Amino acid sequence: MVTQITKYRRNKVINDKGNRCYYCGDLLNSRNLNIDHFNSRIQGGKNNVENLVPSCTYCNTVKGGRNIEEFRERIYELAKKPKNLWLYLKFDFSKNENIKFYFERLNGNI
Numbered sequence: 001m002v003t004q005i006t007k008y009r010r011n012k013v014i015n016d017k018g019n020r021c022y023y024c025g026d027l028l029n030s031r032n033l034n035i036d037h038f039n040s041r042i043q044g045g046k047n048n049v050e051n052l053v054p055s056c057t058y059c060n061t062v063k064g065g066r067n068i069e070e071f072r073e074r075i076y077e078l079a080k081k082p083k084n085l086w087l088y089l090k091f092d093f094s095k096n097e098n099i100k101f102y103f104e105r106l107n108g109n110i
């Protein structure tokens with residue numbers, strides 16, 4: 001389903017939540033900026049500003065229709081593959097440590 005997010009909403013999300021990916025903390029620019037539904041549409045998430053967060057293309061793609069805990073599990077799974085070792089850096093965690101997403105490191109709430 002194509003979801004239209006108005007320019008006003010996009011700008012409000014960036015103004016309210018900053019221009020870093022809500023999940024990994026990467027700095028966003030016009031090339032990698034996505035607006036993600038924190039509670040995914042497929043799981044009943046709404047299109048309101050409170051449910052929208054800035055996200056890099058990678059996080060937006062991998063999270064897809066997952067909720068936040070499913071997304072966290074997916075990153076753990078992906079990071080087990082040698083070719084994905086860079087994910088430890090991206091999400092700033094180690095093998096024996098829980099992933100803390102950027103918004104969690106900020107103690108942010110949605």
Ligand SMILES: [Zn+2]
Pocket residue numbers: 021022023024025026055056057058059060
């Ligand atoms: Zn990200």
